[in-house]
Amino acid sequence: MTYKSIKGTRDILPSESWKWQRVEEKIRGVMHTFNFREIRTPLFEETSLFSRSIGELTDIVSKEMYTFRDLSGESLTLRPEMTASVVRAHIQHNLREQSPLVKLYYIGPMFRQERPQAGRLRQFHQFGAEAIGSQIPSLDVEVVALAVATYEALGVKKTILRINSVGCEKCRPPYKEMLKRHLTRVRDRLSAESQRRLDVNPLRVLDSKSEEDQSAMAQIPLLKDHLCPECSAHYASVKEELAALELQYEEDGRLVRGLDYYTKTAFEILSKDLGAQDALAGGGRYDLLAEELGGKPTPGIGFAAGIERLMMVSEKQKSFLDGEEKPAIFFAALGNEAQRWAMKQALELRRRGISAELDFLSRSLKAQMREADRQQVRHVIIVGENEVKTRRATIKDMKSGEQKTVSFDEVMSLFEKTNTDK
Numbered sequence: 001m002t003y004k005s006i007k008g009t010r011d012i013l014p015s016e017s018w019k020w021q022r023v024e025e026k027i028r029g030v031m032h033t034f035n036f037r038e039i040r041t042p043l044f045e046e047t048s049l050f051s052r053s054i055g056e057l058t059d060i061v062s063k064e065m066y067t068f069r070d071l072s073g074e075s076l077t078l079r080p081e082m083t084a085s086v087v088r089a090h091i092q093h094n095l096r097e098q099s100p101l102v103k104l105y106y107i108g109p110m111f112r113q114e115r116p117q118a119g120r121l122r123q124f125h126q127f128g129a130e131a132i133g134s135q136i137p138s139l140d141v142e143v144v145a146l147a148v149a150t151y152e153a154l155g156v157k158k159t160i161l162r163i164n165s166v167g168c169e170k171c172r173p174p175y176k177e178m179l180k181r182h183l184t185r186v187r188d189r190l191s192a193e194s195q196r197r198l199d200v201n202p203l204r205v206l207d208s209k210s211e212e213d214q215s216a217m218a219q220i221p222l223l224k225d226h227l228c229p230e231c232s233a234h235y236a237s238v239k240e241e242l243a244a245l246e247l248q249y250e251e252d253g254r255l256v257r258g259l260d261y262y263t264k265t266a267f268e269i270l271s272k273d274l275g276a277q278d279a280l281a282g283g284g285r286y287d288l289l290a291e292e293l294g295g296k297p298t299p300g301i302g303f304a305a306g307i308e309r310l311m312m313v314s315e316k317q318k319s320f321l322d323g324e325e326k327p328a329i330f331f332a333a334l335g336n337e338a339q340r341w342a343m344k345q346a347l348e349l350r351r352r353g354i355s356a357e358l359d360f361l362s363r364s365l366k367a368q369m370r371e372a373d374r375q376q377v378r379h380v381i382i383v384g385e386n387e388v389k390t391r392r393a394t395i396k397d398m399k400s401g402e403q404k405t406v407s408f409d410e411v412m413s414l415f416e417k418t419n420t421d422k
């Protein structure tokens, strides 16, 4: 029997991992320009942290969490998202004492037991940001601008920003009742999934993509037209400020998110270059979450973005800017003495921060040259039996084909130079 990675999980092999590294570097760079600082939290938490924040009745909590008991019998869950953990850490470490507004970002794996398909995995990766401590609308715009700026920096084109307001504890419950009444009237025309949702969480029916649901809901009232004055004013300011920054957005009155902690602003960034799972990123405000988790009332807003989906779009749009880093130097050495010399030089180069590679398969010089070529190394240093005798090495520039022979003693000084010339 051979082992395979678990369904819905993937290995990221070296042919791909360099792209992940580039993407992560870019993300960190943009986060720092917006003055967000990194937070790393554990991969698992107490189960109730997630059920209380994301909501018992959501798909995530009701059927997608990886929950297990540890030896003490405590129920633990692999994090399906980061917002709950970040707010937990904010409360636990009293971060508001250090600064009334805390701007945090993260990159890492999340776990949801969903049906795997293109762009939907069971272990996937998100980058995201949370700004905790202010309820002013310009913070919403700061976070949206950050999300948009990240895609811009990554060279992702044609993203669509959709926004909505999901109201608050004052205006949402009466709207939910009204929505339920309207949906009950057209119940027979709704898809089976939406009929089920109607009983559990009527708001989620709104963002159904099925055509029968869309046509059944053509006349359904939208929450944005039934917001309380405070939510309405907040929403208006967010839209005004987005426009002032020339950030293009579409209003989507049916945008509701799959997590219950949201209040006021909700947004998503989509790409038509993704398949059915077209959401690159999603986020919104969660002004009641800290309190719900036992902290002092602390408003916040954030977003998270799927890295696998970002990779899919980048692949499709061919937007990777930089190539994979290749070794700068390959030592093609023949015989023990040459190999020993090459090992020593390679080590010295590496100490100076220059990447060097050699052969560990006792291949012929010709085969080693082929390997250097395959690895797209810029310079090969050839030390055959003759070279060892004369204590000279041949250096070949694989790009120009130029070759020269230098004494062993000169090799190091040459490469310092080559490296700075690059």
Ligand code: HAM
Pocket: 080, 081, 082, 083, 112, 114, 119, 120, 121, 122, 124, 125, 126, 128, 129, 130, 258, 259, 279, 280, 281, 282, 283, 284, 285, 301, 302, 303, 304, 305, 306, 307, 308, 309
């Ligand atoms: P979410 O909409 O559940 O929000 O996830 C954000 C993004 O993660 C999605 O738009 C998608 O790109 C990616 N994603 C989600 N599930 C999967 C999956 N199974 N496979 C691949 N990618 C996936 C949240 O997680 C919130 N914590 C966002 C947030 C932060 N709200 C406020 N702050």
